[in-house]
Amino acid sequence: MKAFDNFHPVAPFLYFAAVIFVTMFTTHPILLGVSFACAVFTCGMITGAKKTLKSLLYALPVMIVIALTNPLFSHNGVTILFYLNGNPVTKEAVLYGVDISVMITSVFYWFKSYHAVMSGDKFVCLFGSVAPKLALLLSMTLGFLPKLKRKYREIDDAQKALGIYSRKGYLDKIRSKIRVLGILVTCGLESSVETADSMRARGYGLKGRTSYSVFRFTFADAAFVFFTVALTAVICFLAYKGAADFRFYPTVKEINFGLESAALYLSALLLSAAGIFCEIKENTVWRLLKSKI
Amino acid sequence: MAVIEIENLSFTYTGKTEKALDNINLKIGNGEFVVLCGESGCGKTTLLRLLKRSLAPVGEKSGRVLYNGVEISELDERKSVTDIGFVAQNPENGIVTDKVYHELAFGLENLGVDSDEIRRRVAEVCGFFGIGEWYRRDAFSLSGGQKQLLSLASVMVMRPEVLILDEPTAQLDPIAASDFIATLKKINEELGTTVILSEHRLEEVLPLADKAVIMNRAEILTCCTPREAGAKLRELAPEHKMNYSLPSAVKIFSALGGDGECPLTVREGKNFLENNYGNVYGGYDVEKEDYSAREKAIEISGGFFRYERETPDVLSGLDITVYEKEILCILGGNGAGKTTLLKIMSGVKRLYRGKMRVWEKKIKEYGGNSLYLNNIAAVPQDPRTLFVKNSLRADLLQTACLMGSDKAQAEKKVGEIAEKLSVSHLLDMHPFDLSGGEIQKAAFAKLLLTSPRIILLDEPTKGIDGYSKKVFAEMLYELKAQGVTVVIVTHDAEFAAEYSDRCAMFFDGQIVSADNPVNFFSTNSYYTTAASRISRGLYRNAVTADMVVELARKNGTRKGSGANG
Numbered sequence: 115m116k117a118f119d120n121f122h123p124v125a126p127f128l129y130f131a132a133v134i135f136v137t138m139f140t141t142h143p144i145l146l147g148v149s150f151a152c153a154v155f156t157c158g159m160i161t162g163a164k165k166t167l168k169s170l171l172y173a174l175p176v177m178i179v180i181a182l183t184n185p186l187f188s189h190n191g192v193t194i195l196f197y198l199n200g201n202p203v204t205k206e207a208v209l210y211g212v213d214i215s216v217m218i219t220s221v222f223y224w225f226k227s228y229h230a231v232m233s234g235d236k237f238v239c240l241f242g243s244v245a246p247k248l249a250l251l252l253s254m255t256l257g258f259l260p261k262l263k264r265k266y267r268e269i270d271d272a273q274k275a276l277g278i279y280s281r282k283g284y285l286d287k288i289r290s291k292i293r294v295l296g297i298l299v300t301c302g303l304e305s306s307v308e309t310a311d312s313m314r315a316r317g318y319g320l321k322g323r324t325s326y327s328v329f330r331f332t333f334a335d336a337a338f339v340f341f342t343v344a345l346t347a348v349i350c351f352l353a354y355k356g357a358a359d360f361r362f363y364p365t366v367k368e369i370n371f372g373l374e375s376a377a378l379y380l381s382a383l384l385l386s387a388a389g390i391f392c393e394i395k396e397n398t399v400w401r402l403l404k405s406k407i
Numbered sequence: 408m409a410v411i412e413i414e415n416l417s418f419t420y421t422g423k424t425e426k427a428l429d430n431i432n433l434k435i436g437n438g439e440f441v442v443l444c445g446e447s448g449c450g451k452t453t454l455l456r457l458l459k460r461s462l463a464p465v466g467e468k469s470g471r472v473l474y475n476g477v478e479i480s481e482l483d484e485r486k487s488v489t490d491i492g493f494v495a496q497n498p499e500n501g502i503v504t505d506k507v508y509h510e511l512a513f514g515l516e517n518l519g520v521d522s523d524e525i526r527r528r529v530a531e532v533c534g535f536f537g538i539g540e541w542y543r544r545d546a547f548s549l550s551g552g553q554k555q556l557l558s559l560a561s562v563m564v565m566r567p568e569v570l571i572l573d574e575p576t577a578q579l580d581p582i583a584a585s586d587f588i589a590t591l592k593k594i595n596e597e598l599g600t601t602v603i604l605s606e607h608r609l610e611e612v613l614p615l616a617d618k619a620v621i622m623n624r625a626e627i628l629t630c631c632t633p634r635e636a637g638a639k640l641r642e643l644a645p646e647h648k649m650n651y652s653l654p655s656a657v658k659i660f661s662a663l664g665g666d667g668e669c670p671l672t673v674r675e676g677k678n679f680l681e682n683n684y685g686n687v688y689g690g691y692d693v694e695k696e697d698y699s700a701r702e703k704a705i706e707i708s709g710g711f712f713r714y715e716r717e718t719p720d721v722l723s724g725l726d727i728t729v730y731e732k733e734i735l736c737i738l739g740g741n742g743a744g745k746t747t748l749l750k751i752m753s754g755v756k757r758l759y760r761g762k763m764r765v766w767e768k769k770i771k772e773y774g775g776n777s778l779y780l781n782n783i784a785a786v787p788q789d790p791r792t793l794f795v796k797n798s799l800r801a802d803l804l805q806t807a808c809l810m811g812s813d814k815a816q817a818e819k820k821v822g823e824i825a826e827k828l829s830v831s832h833l834l835d836m837h838p839f840d841l842s843g844g845e846i847q848k849a850a851f852a853k854l855l856l857t858s859p860r861i862i863l864l865d866e867p868t869k870g871i872d873g874y875s876k877k878v879f880a881e882m883l884y885e886l887k888a889q890g891v892t893v894v895i896v897t898h899d900a901e902f903a904a905e906y907s908d909r910c911a912m913f914f915d916g917q918i919v920s921a922d923n924p925v926n927f928f929s930t931n932s933y934y935t936t937a938a939s940r941i942s943r944g945l946y947r948n949a950v951t952a953d954m955v956v957e958l959a960r961k962n963g964t965r966k967g968s969g970a971n972g
Contacts, residue, residue, distance in 0.1 A: 235506045250504070257505035260547040265792075272792040275753040277779020277857060278809055297795040304839055308500035313513075314461040316503075316562065317488035322519035326512035326526075328543070 117392035118160065122335040123236035129338070130228040132346045133386055137220050140353070142360045144369060145382050146216045152386035153223035159393040160227045173222070177215040184211030190363040210362040227389070235328075242325035249325060254309075258302075265301055269294050338392070345385040352378040410569060410601050411435040411458065416470035418453060427453045427466070429625040435603060435618075440595045442612050442633070443605040445622030446648040446872060447842040451605040454622075455573050458603070460487040474569070485518065492567030496574045498554035507541045507549070510557060514565045532564045536590065550742070552583025556590065563594065570594065572604045577843070577870035580898045582741050585611050607872040610654045610901075610937060614671040621649060634669045637661045651873030655901070655937035655952045662956040676941040684959045690947025691954065693925045696908075701730040703767060704861050704892040705752055710761035712751060721747045723916035725761070729861070734883060734893045736903035736924070738934065739913030745896040746788065748913065749863050752894065753785040754778045765861070780810070784859035788866045790850035794838035799830070799849055802838065806856045824852050828882065844875030851882055862886065864895045868902050880906040904928050904936045904950040925950055 118126050137149045158166040184207050186198070191206025232240075234256045241249040273294060313319075352358065357374040361367045411434070418428040428450050435441055443451050456462045457472055460479050472479045474491065482490075495501050504510045511529045520528070533539040538560060541549065549557060555575055562570065572591070576584035592615050595602045606612045613619065619636045621628045628647070629639045637657040640647055653661070656676030660669050665683070670676040710725040721744040729735055729752075739745050750756040751763065754770060763770045765778065773782075786793065796802035800821065807817035825831045828848050833841060841849055847867060854862060868876050883893055883906065897903055903910050904924045911921035912934070920927065928935045928950040932943070935950070942949040942958070949955045 235509070238505075238509075253504045253506070253509055257502065257546055260545070261499065264547075268787060268789065269792045269795070271750065271755050272785075272787045273795070275750075275755050275779070275783070275785035275787070275863070276793065276806075276853070277776050277782075277784070278806065293795040300797070300839065305497075305500040308495060308497060309503055311462055312495060312501040312558075313503055315459060315488075315493040316514035316565065317461075317485070317517035318513075320485065320488065320517050320519070324516050324519050324521060324525075326509070326516050326522050328508050328526075 117396035118231040118389070120334075120396070121338065122329045122331045123232065123240045124331065125335045125338045125342075126228070126231045126236075127240055129342050129389065130224060130231075132342050133389075134221055134224050134228075136346065136349055136382065136385065137217060137224065140358050140360075141210075141213055141217070141362070142358050143213055143216075144379050145358060146213060146220065148379065148383050149386050150216050150220040150223075152383075152390060153220040153227070155387075156389040156393070157223045157227045157230075159390060160230050169226075173219055177212075177219050180215035180218060181208065181211040184208070184214065192364045206362050206364065206366055209366055213362070239327040239329055242327055246323060246325045261305070262298065262302060266294065266298055269297060269301075338388075341388065342385065345381050345388075348381045349378060349385065352381070408437055409434040410437045410475060411603075412471075412473040412476075413454075414471045414473070416454075416457070416468070416472060418450075418457065418464075418466055418468050420453075420464060420466040423466075426625050427464075428457075431470070431627055433620065433627065433630060435601060437601060438595070438599045439601055439617045440592070440615060441601075441603045441618045441620060442609070442616040443603065443620045443622065444607060444609060444649055444652070445605075445628075446874065447607075447844065449622045450625045451622060452573055455493075455571050455603065455605060458569075458571055459491050459493045460484075462493060488514075489518065489565045490568045492562035492565065492570045494555075494558050494562055494570070494572045494575050496577050498551060498558050498578065501558040502546050502554060505545060505547070507538070507544050507546050507557060510546050511561050511564055514561060518565070528564055532560050535563075536560045550583070552579050552586060552741075555579060555583070555587055559587070559590065563600075567600065569601045569603065572602070574605050574607070574870075576606065576608055580741055580866070580869070581608075581900075582898065584608060588612055588615065591615075607649075607652050609649075609652050613654055613657070621647075623647060633671055637669050648872065648874035651877055653873075655955075656941060658952040659938070659941065659955050659959070662952070663959055673937055673940045676937075677944075680941060680945055680955070680959065683964050684945070685962045685965050686945050688958060688961050690949055690958060691925065693923060693948060695923065695926075698730045698733075701732070703728050704731045704765070705729040705894070706762075706764045706767075707751070707758070708762050710751065710758045710763065712747065712756065712758050714747075720916055722751065722758070725917050727911065727918045727921075729892060729894055731860075731892050732887060732890055733908040734887055734895065734906065736907040736910045737894065737896045737913050737918075738898065738900065738903055738910060741898075743913055744916060745913050746865055749785060749865050749894070749896050753783055753863050755785075779857065779859075781858050781860065783861045783863065784854045784857050785863035786850050786854060786865065786867065788869065790846045791839060793850050793853055797837055798835055799838055799841075799852075800834040803834075803853060803856060806853055810857055820856065821852075824855050828852050828855075843871040844878065847871060847875065847879055848882070859891065861892045861894070864893065864897075866897055866899075867895060868897060868899045876902060900928065900934065900936045901938075901951070904939070905953075 133149065137146065140146065154166060154170070185203045188207045188210070189202050189204065191204030193205035194202045195205055195208070196203055238249045238253045241252065273290065278290065352374055355374060357378040413431050413433040416428055416431040417426055419426050431454065443454070445451055453464060456464055457468070458479065460482060474482060479487065502510055503513055508529065511532060512525050515525045515528060533542060536556060538556060541553065546554070546557065576587055579587060588611050591602055591604065594600050604612065613633045613636065616633050618630065619633045620630045621636065621640060623644060628643055631639050637653055637660060640650055641661055654671060656670040656672060656679070659676060660679060665679060670679045706728045708726050710722050711720055712722040713720045725748070737745055737748065747756065751758060765773065765783065770778065794802045796805060803821045803825070804817050807820050808814070812820060825834055828851055830845070830848050830852055833845055833849060838846065838849060867879060871879070887893060895907070907924050909921060910924045910927040911918045925948045928939050929948045938952045938955050939950040942955045946955065946958045949958050
């Protein structure tokens, strides 16, 4: 994930927000198909192809379950395929189920990529300028949790190695663990007193606090943000004009290939594939650069 | 010119009647390196905190503390933040944010410095401290020594004139501690920053200091040069506990009643001995003890261990035998896996390959609690983790009950053990409020309630002063006399040399040598005690300060030398 790592956190944040927004607010099969394909590809480029393929093995059965659940509960639609326990199962309901399952899975894959790209510190940086106090709190929490976790393990090991955990059944075990959690709270409070000292000693509370970040907003970031925002605006406009309308009930509408619709499909493709494009470009550039080293 | 001037300073904490500081007068010159020493509870921390405005404790204060002629409490708020830097004892809690770069920038953010300026100053500091490689790392993933260095760097980024450190090395192992102290020296020499440091590991700090301030019960006993410290202590307070914490060279010099300039470093100590003392009696002869008749308490053969499937081995083909009724010290470098070895011995972690027997019985055959009940007990690096109740008494009573006594029995038992370890007066305190030496004793009290046959200790001497170490060793001896086997994992060569029966060197996942301490340390030339380095070449097998003194006395002074031992 070279490209997304080089961006200022604002760029990927807006990008993922845009694609997830577009995916969630449409039922149009072409838009969802494009989104799904791009989501899986982007995820593959960011988290690794092998991992993504493996995750597809789990995702596909889930998709099938979702797709099959809809016709069991929804009996709308006119084309009856067969009766199950006296209830009609319709073609329209099956297709709608497939459509929804594709939407859910694409959102899932977009979030997976988002999660891999936006590490804690990027998120903190994102909020640093908007809500500096919140950002600091977030940063402190992110630092505090691993500390607490390690402390828990230390105490747990120490208790175990003294043989304090009793041997009688689960209730006693749970009681022992609760004791450990109790002292963990005291530990946490104790350490936060010292942390507060350290903060005050370094001038926390003085007027005019600034927020520092290691990320710089460059021209490339600006271009990417502009591209994302412009395409999203175009998509929204065309959808507003009705190009993204689609219905499954009572009969499945035919897919429109008019000028407006074609423009919509194209912009959705451009937007969804932007991540992949950036990754490929950056990887090629990197390979080229590497060959010169 | 004095940068810090303390005039008739007295301080009493709110709600207490006893003075925490009593009529302190002290002048600290610009660019001085000052070491503040004294036993725990003598007011060091209170004094240091009164020098930093935002950390000043609540209580009744009289007298004045001046920074460049201005009373500290009247100092401009920003100036008091930037000019006086403070580093606390525990690096774990001093770190505020999650990323190293954010931690470094934290102080400057508070001051309202803009991003570009912060970037420049942080870069500068990273260069000076050589920590650029961790810049983007998570702060919690650093080691203890690295964390303390980060705490220091994130204070130095504000360019303080005076740097105050409250026992900064107490939680560090000796190697990280000496690195840290070397960095302080660098700051002092290259930047001209005034350094005021409280410390009880004097072996390394004293030779670097310009001034030693020795405190005793809320008062300053003496303020002198490090070279005079030994003599002054002997003269003013021969019973003072700091006498046990002095560098080996000073101890030897003092015990021999040397004249003239007191040696501080190993080199000076060596010169002093060689110039003044003969070596007719060349040293000690030690014979290896025969262990074959003893029962084997713990035996590991061909042990392999790793934490996760993909991580490298921590133990690889480890062979070790612990015999009954011995004190075995396992020494070794940082992060070598010594703590892991103890976790294996205590049954918290299991070998993936190899055999481990406890009292000649496979570890698998110990079901439920039987491995621990009246058998093995371990104290981790931080003894505080042993306690889960809000008072020591409640905690000990609970342990006694869990070990199968009824209430009346438990109370009797706790009372007896507390009496024996002289912790009765601490019973109603919260375990977290105890000092380093006290918590160590409390941990022992808890340990003894389980009446163990094998005790495993992880770095027991970390953060405690020389006197507490001696007290601690006496407890160990008593246990040994009762037939308890003790295994200690430590960095503390001086402690191992003085008090162990056998020492073993742990390296590369294996035990590379195991021998009695005299042989062990006299054949080592890097990983050894200061006393052994001082006496090397003159005497054979003298590894502790006491041994060196005894040999020197026996040999007598050379003719024409200045010493009069």
